[in-house]
Amino acid sequence: MKTTISQVMRALTEPVGVLEPTVDTLKYGDPEAEVTGIVTTFMPTQAVLEEAVELGANLIVAHEGPFFSHQDSFVQALKQDPVYLAKDACIREAGLALFRFHDYWHRYQPDGIMEGLLEALAWSDRAVRHEAVASVVQLPPVTVREIAQYVKRQLGLSYVRVTGGLDQTCERIGLLAGYRGGGEHAIPLFEREQLDLVVYGEGPEWETPEYVRDAVRQGRGKALIVLGHAESEAAGMKLLADRLQTRFPDVPVHFAANPPIFQVL
Amino acid sequence: MKTTISQVMRALTEPVGVLEPTVDTLKYGDPEAEVTGIVTTFMPTQAVLEEAVELGANLIVAHEGPFFSHQDSFVQALKQDPVYLAKDACIREAGLALFRFHDYWHRYQPDGIMEGLLEALAWSDRAVRHEAVASVVQLPPVTVREIAQYVKRQLGLSYVRVTGGLDQTCERIGLLAGYRGGGEHAIPLFEREQLDLVVYGEGPEWETPEYVRDAVRQGRGKALIVLGHAESEAAGMKLLADRLQTRFPDVPVHFAANPPIFQVL
Secondary structure (H helix, E strand, O other): OOOEHHHHHHHHHOOOOOOOOOOOOEEEOOOOOEOOOEEEEOOOOHHHHHHHHHHOOOEEEEOOOOOOOOOOOOOHHHOOOHHHHHHHHHHHHHOOEEEEOOHHHHHOOOOHHHHHHHHHOOOHHHEEEEOOOOEEEEEEEEEHHHHHHHHHHHHOOOOOEEEOOOOOEEEEEEEEOOOOOOHHHHHHHHHHOOOOEEEEOOOOOOOHHHHHHHHHHOOOOOEEEEOOHHHHHHHHHHHHHHHHHHHOOOOOEEEEOOOOOOEEO | OOOEHHHHHHHHHOOOOOOOOOOOOEEEOOOOOEOOOEEEEOOOOHHHHHHHHHHOOOEEEEOOOOOOOOOOOOOHHHOOOHHHHHHHHHHHHHOOEEEEOOHHHHHOOOOHHHHHHHHHOOOHHHEEEEOOOOEEEEEEEEEHHHHHHHHHHHHOOOOOEEEOOOOOEEEEEEEEOOOOOOHHHHHHHHHHOOOOEEEEOOOOOOOHHHHHHHHHHOOOOOEEEEOOHHHHHHHHHHHHHHHHHHHOOOOOEEEEOOOOOOEEO
């Protein structure tokens, strides 16, 4: 039976209702076209486009947008940029459809990205509280160093960045995916949830990390582990591929991992 | 001769004129109090406050604010936070004055932060162009790996993060201090200035780095080195200490370095 792009989009957005405004729009493609295969990914990179073509999949469902900006705010400034032009041409010539799935997935109950991250960390049963932008995990006493090593192993990371003492013991951990590591979200959480440790994806460097540094200097045992933005959200897009495969058993569904964006030198 | 806090603030802001609005205000202290010593720093951490007290200096001139937010946007949410309360009490009890010097220093001609960074990199003579938020440096052909190692050595960094090929050759480099690494500033610069490499302080992870990754995938030789926010701006605050010492020879002026905010694990 034929599955169209609009059927997939409907299935993805239905559990939430209608969000306005949203960045989750069909960036490329004909909604009535038949889906030959789906690739989910964190970032729809040039490499992911090529992978989709090789797999014979014509629908990419990506957490972030193709042109390096959450609101596409400077795409106008890129209209003569060779990287933009080549990527745009590649998508059109390959006949790829590209749907961004960001706001809706975060509004699932529970948040789909957080659910994927908790599963990847094998902490789903340890979560004692879910807030809109954070979950709280309760563990038996363990050091920051042990958690950092555990997280690296579970998520397949080559490094994490840490503020605070590695030998400090933790039990209550706040987990924030994506760009939710900013002070506005993460700092008040320490006191409200009596956290020992925050683990987040990305956030401004002199907000939450500097709060933790000052807390440590004042003799309070706090710590922070920074995963990286993609590193904290990719598992949620992998989980999405599993969900889509179950929902559309006749359509081949793949998850395309992005290699680490940085190497540490 | 007595030097007051307001005299120091006037000397610092005079070359620019009056900026409105600005985050550069006296956060603590009496403008008519006599200055016993000045400490310049990137981040006025708990440790820097203690260092100022030990040095007998009662005026801290800091690039960033004390409470983990550029616009102090969530300070209200911290009014019961023990880290906030202890830091606030420490500043008041020690009788410290705290002046933020961010917008004005960036508006100096040339930008004081950029001037300090270029000096620290020994690239002042290599700068061929200064824009409002970036400078362009022209070097004899050199690999990304060599530049990364050079930058680490000059700035005393234990690591940098790199996107793109390490063995690629570069000649034209765009340099952006602080949080100017976002796509809006950094991405159009590649094409406009025909850059091989951008070196920036901090920016969102899926903006400029993903542009560089796509460019590389398309066969364009581009690369990115990420220094860290403080790592890119501290030299400018050290330069400021030298300038203040020259301007106020009778006042002891110190630069307080912040240790690295992260360790990589």
